[in-house]
Amino acid sequence: MFYIQGFIRLSTLVLLLMSPLLNAQEAAPARYETMVETLLRDSIARETAHGLGQVPAYAKFLQTQFLTAGFDAQDVTIIPYEGTASLLVRYRGDGSSNRRPILFSSHMDVVPADPNDWVRNPFELQEDETFYFGRGVLDNKFDVSVLTTLFIWLKEDGYVPNRDLVIAFTGDEESFQETVQQLTRDHREAIDAEFAFVVDGGGGVLNDAGEAIQYKVGFAEKTYATFAVTARNPGGHSSMPRSDNAIFDLSDALKRLQDFRFPVETNEITLTFFERTAPLVGGEVGEAMARLVSDPSDAEAIEVLRQKPEYVGTLGTTCIPTMLAGGHAENALPQSATATVNCRIFPGNAVTDVMGTLQLAVENPELDWSIVGMPVSSDASPFNNEVMAAVKTSLEPLYPGIPVIPQMSSGTTDGAFFRAAGIPSYSLTGIFINPRDSFAHGLNERVPKNSLPQSLIFWRSMVEELAGPSAITAP
Ligand SMILES: [Zn+2]
Known part of the structure; x- marks a missing residue:
């Protein structure tokens, strides 16, 4: 062991x-x-x-x-x-x-x-x-x-x-x-x-052989925010259908969301994370991390990392639909359709700004948007060399030389x-x-x-x- x-x-x-x-x-x-x-x-x-x-x-x-x-x-x-x-x-x-x-x-x-x-x-x-x-x-x-x-x-x-x-x-x-x-x-x-x-x-990561390969310290968390987006329509009888339809309108908006990407953002925590993780991961992904660190606008590197669910959240704000509700009867044109969109917001961005960006992205000013609950946003904690040094010293007798990596968590x-x-x-x-x-x-x-x-x-x-x-x- x-x-x-x-x-x-x-x-x-x-x-x-x-x-x-x-x-x-x-x-x-x-x-x-x-x-x-x-x-x-x-x-x-x-x-x-x-x-x-x-x-x-x-x-x-x-x-x-x-x-x-x-x-x-x-x-x-x-x-x-x-x-x-x-x-x-x-x-x-x-x-x-x-x-x-x-x-x-x-x-x-x-x-x-x-x-x-x-x-x-x-x-x-x-x-x-x-x-x-x-x-x-x-x-x-x-x-x-x-x-x-x-x-x-x-x-x-x-x-x-x-x-x-x-x-x-x-x-x-x-x-x-x-x-x-x-x-x-x-x-x-x-x-x-x-x-x-x-x-x-945070904490230590073991590989499949049971070896300790890295230790993570969380410095920042993304802001958890949820939006409800609703399409409304006067409705009517489904035997007399029209092309204007709340479910169609909402579907169009969600299709646009599927193609939309927030711009890549970096901070000291995420750049250090990618820098120190690159050699541990290696291969195409490790190389993409290293390239991103030297040039955060490197489109190819960004594309490689965006394909990885475990890293896409470190690149910036993400939003994804998670729930749907709509219509009120089988034989009625829907009077409303609502999608729940859950976002993990990169530190430093206001919740209302992210909602504004989404509103523009779906290209339909008729939709109603609201914030669900009361999201709390927080900036990243400052990098603290004293804490990092204490972590290194305290891990040394347990796992000599283990890499200590600052992390931004997508959870709250x-x-x-x-x-x-x-x-x-x-x-x-x-x-x-x-x-x-x-x-x-x-x-x-x-x-x-x-x-x-x-x-x-x-x-x-x-x-x-x-x-x-x-x-x-x-x-
Ligand atoms: Zn917990």
Whole structure:
């Protein structure tokens, strides 16, 4: 197993033991590895999907873990919100760095799971040789369990950071993301931070041989926005048809959308992503990435990358129809037809501008357009060399030399709201997984068991890199 190879290489261990300046641990004490697993088991047993009202009890359970470990009651607070809740935990530092806190965020809720569809019971932690299974095991209860254990481990070690560390566990990331908005709106002081780690996304990539090939840090997220476009018509009897027809009008608009492309956009994050990914991918696609980096207007390179669903989203804004509704009776001319168009908007573009561009593209000013819900746009987080260096240092004893690649995600996490509130956010995790095994939101969700010990070491090192080393007690 690659993990063993990378992890207890003798030379690495010797180096760690010999250097008083290196704070990386060779392993977390077994007690804390067990603690993560026990917490994960308790966490998976709680069905915390939207609408079931189980998040507050889960928050209470986690709160108890912190209190039992000696955290002050005033530093471990549950913030209720309409049937769900957030949990905030403040690990007080001595303030000697004069720097604002670091925020660690994960979410306690999960996507619903129907046990009838699963091979294993989704609400019971199950395992085989390689994986843990269960709803939320990857998204996001593993990281909730790791962060909880990390704080308890640091506390029990008597660790005093040089700045405050703050955990924010949110309660509805998978549905309306209102708990994170409540935090940024009503509890800004309590979550204020120089930057946030959104421990939900990013992380290590394994290839089919189980080798760690790269590590991703999310710096930006595209804005998720949905538009409803409606064609209207007076309608009439279908026995007396006319050429003007709401369904035809909508179809014409959608055909134009099919041929429309938003212009290619790049930023520091995406250019660095393509630059560092090119040699890892190789071949025609790798070459196209390299050419795009040297000339973002290279039409041939753009065409190659646009054919790849995994990269097209990194090139700019994308919009695609996802749902249709129209007509009201078999024997009536339709009075309306509506398409739902879902967009992933490149950072820096306003939602209304994107809608305006689509309106022009479909060449029919008669159509009605509206924005569905309340999309939140956020700019990319600034490139942070200190964070990137800490990630590199923390990965070194686990996977020496692994490429660290900044990423812009096409999905939306709570990080978008922290960014929008002025807190730069970086998505990363101690999990290493083959994308093939990533069943987040899907059936038989799983997380590699190797991720458990390495996550503790990784995060302990991250804390010590960014909030000061532990006092060295023994050589
Ligand atoms: Zn998540």
